[in-house]
Amino acid sequence: MKARPFVLGALGVIVLVVVWEVGAFIVQATNPQNSSIIWPHLGEVFTVAFPAIATVDTSGSSSLAPGTAEPSYWGAIQVIAVQAWVTIQRVLLGIVIGAVVGIALGLLIHYSKIFRSLFSPLLEVLRQIPLFSLTLLFILWFGGTDAGIVTFVAFGASLMMMVATQEAASMVPEEHQRYARTLGATPFRVFRTVVVPAMLPPLSATILVVVGLSWAMVMAAEFLGTQAGLGRMIMFFQLFQLTDRMVVIAGVLVALAVASHFILTAVFRRSSRWVARESS
Amino acid sequence: MTTVSTQISERVPELHQGGEPSSSVDASAEALITVSGLGKSYEVKTRGHKSSTSTILEGLDFEIARGEFVSVIGPSGGGKTTLLNLLAGLTEPTSGSIQVAGKAVKGPGADRGVVFQQDAIFPWRTVQRNVEYGLEVRGVPRAERREQVQRFIDMVGLTDYADYLPKQLSGGMKKRVAIATVLANKPDVLLMDEPFGALDYSTRVHLQDELIEIWQQNRITTIFVTHDIEEAVYLSDRILVLSDGHLAEDFRVPFGRPRTPDIRMSSEIQDAKAHLWGYL
Numbered sequence: 001m002k003a004r005p006f007v008l009g010a011l012g013v014i015v016l017v018v019v020w021e022v023g024a025f026i027v028q029a030t031n032p033q034n035s036s037i038i039w040p041h042l043g044e045v046f047t048v049a050f051p052a053i054a055t056v057d058t059s060g061s062s063s064l065a066p067g068t069a070e071p072s073y074w075g076a077i078q079v080i081a082v083q084a085w086v087t088i089q090r091v092l093l094g095i096v097i098g099a100v101v102g103i104a105l106g107l108l109i110h111y112s113k114i115f116r117s118l119f120s121p122l123l124e125v126l127r128q129i130p131l132f133s134l135t136l137l138f139i140l141w142f143g144g145t146d147a148g149i150v151t152f153v154a155f156g157a158s159l160m161m162m163v164a165t166q167e168a169a170s171m172v173p174e175e176h177q178r179y180a181r182t183l184g185a186t187p188f189r190v191f192r193t194v195v196v197p198a199m200l201p202p203l204s205a206t207i208l209v210v211v212g213l214s215w216a217m218v219m220a221a222e223f224l225g226t227q228a229g230l231g232r233m234i235m236f237f238q239l240f241q242l243t244d245r246m247v248v249i250a251g252v253l254v255a256l257a258v259a260s261h262f263i264l265t266a267v268f269r270r271s272s273r274w275v276a277r278e279s280s
Numbered sequence: 281m282t283t284v285s286t287q288i289s290e291r292v293p294e295l296h297q298g299g300e301p302s303s304s305v306d307a308s309a310e311a312l313i314t315v316s317g318l319g320k321s322y323e324v325k326t327r328g329h330k331s332s333t334s335t336i337l338e339g340l341d342f343e344i345a346r347g348e349f350v351s352v353i354g355p356s357g358g359g360k361t362t363l364l365n366l367l368a369g370l371t372e373p374t375s376g377s378i379q380v381a382g383k384a385v386k387g388p389g390a391d392r393g394v395v396f397q398q399d400a401i402f403p404w405r406t407v408q409r410n411v412e413y414g415l416e417v418r419g420v421p422r423a424e425r426r427e428q429v430q431r432f433i434d435m436v437g438l439t440d441y442a443d444y445l446p447k448q449l450s451g452g453m454k455k456r457v458a459i460a461t462v463l464a465n466k467p468d469v470l471l472m473d474e475p476f477g478a479l480d481y482s483t484r485v486h487l488q489d490e491l492i493e494i495w496q497q498n499r500i501t502t503i504f505v506t507h508d509i510e511e512a513v514y515l516s517d518r519i520l521v522l523s524d525g526h527l528a529e530d531f532r533v534p535f536g537r538p539r540t541p542d543i544r545m546s547s548e549i550q551d552a553k554a555h556l557w558g559y560l
Contacts, residue, residue, distance in 0.1 A: 178388070182389075183413055
């Protein structure tokens with residue numbers, strides 16, 4: 001019974017690979033002159049494109065450049081790891097700053113009437129803005145530097161966390177809070193021992209969504225104005241029409257996003273294990 | 281579940297030195313709770329800008345002696361729950377006052393424990409940690425807490441369930457957790473707001489028997505709100521009938537203690553029920 005979702009999931013991956021290969025075959029058969037540029041076979045991606053990434057010169061202080069190193073798997077892994085680490089740091093920092101700011105704002109709006117009347121309408125408008133339309137503005141204001149990209153990710157994360165915090169805080173059942181007060185708890189203790197644990201499951205769910213969005217936001221920012229990171233690598237390969245190498249980096253990104261999702265799910269499982277599920 | 285109540289009498293700890301275990305409470309005993317001129321009304325916004333006043337309780341005067349078990353019955357909307365919330369300090373009176381042990385009630389406090397109708401116990405805490413909550417609020421060290429709550433967990437028959445989460449418990453067991461938590465906090469007064477109202481009939485009957493057993497051992501002053509006349513007569517020394525916000529009847533139940541399940545079928549209980557029916 002338990003193996004079935006796994007088997008189906010594996011089947012889904014196989015279907016995707018088959019569709020990809022069929023697509024590559026058709027594209028290459030109809031465009032023989034620049035075959036592998038548009039839609040490379042996965043075999044080529046692994047055997048040619050992946051080791052070739054080792055040739056990228058990342059030593060330059062300002063940008064990536066074509067280098068002279070020999071293609072190798074180990075060299076490629078090193079190049080990718082350095083660039084991935086740049087991107088990971090931006091995402092992590094952006095999410096942490098965004099979560100702290102967003103949760104603080106959400107709680108202020110929930111608990112302070114004055115704050116709510118003052119900022120609620122404004123924030124309501126802000127959260128309607130399509131985030132990616134602001135990418136260029138952030139690059140313009142804060143530069144295509146770490147600071148600019150982190151600020152952009154933090155901005156998006158904080159808006160989502162703020163809304164989620166407000167909602168989670170207002171969903172904390174009143175009866176638990178009243179019960180705690182009748183047992184002698186002060187308002188701060190009620191917050192610490194009732195409101196916080198009750199908010200953790202919905203907030204964890206939001207953080208998972210925020211993490212997914214943050215990978216997209218960091219890519220958008222890195223495409224536009226930075227000298228390092230996985231997004232920059234994709235742009236670099238696009239410049240030289242190296243589609244197969246772009247596919248490699250996209251694959252790395254998918255792996256990172258999936259890994260971050262599963263790590264966080266495991267971390268949050270503990271704080272949510274008390275939640276009654278329909279089937280349990 | 282059925283074997284629990286028979287074992288309780290041996291395990292019940294002494295909480296408060298009430299009256300002699302087998303005698304009824306002396307009507308002239310010291311008043312623990314004094315309610316005088318108590319009233320509660322709400323402003324209700326009606327159509328347009330007019331507002332009208334909705335009176336829930338008006339001019340209530342009564343005293344409750346230390347060690348008395350008093351039920352409050354009455355038709356729904358009669359103000360039973362409002363009275364209990366006022367006693368708990370969860371709402372404020374619009375007129376009159378409540379004194380408990382000589383002190384005016386100002387807000388909720390650990391001296392008045394409440395068992396609510398809804399499941400108010402904390403779903404993220406195990407049975408053990410729920411029952412410890414009040415002691416935690418007082419700053420009792422962990423090891424001492426464990427030791428102190430053990431007898432209350434034993435008392436309600438949840439010894440084998442100490443590490444369970446509420447989602448793994450039945451409705452009746454959750455009620456027992458709430459009762460153990462409140463009693464472990466050693467309040468002067470136990471307030472119960474239709475605590476068994478949401479349970480099925482047989483669970484309700486078992487919990488009534490257990491409550492009687494527990495109460496007969498510790499004689500904690502109890503105010504029990506219910507809409508079930510039989511439950512009120514079976515459990516209480518005295519029954520207050522609230523109707524339209526007024527005290528319609530102050531009825532002294534004509535049975536002594538200890539009470540055993542067989543008196544449920546007695547003719548006296550039928551007579552008492554018949555008398556009280558007249559007020560509903």
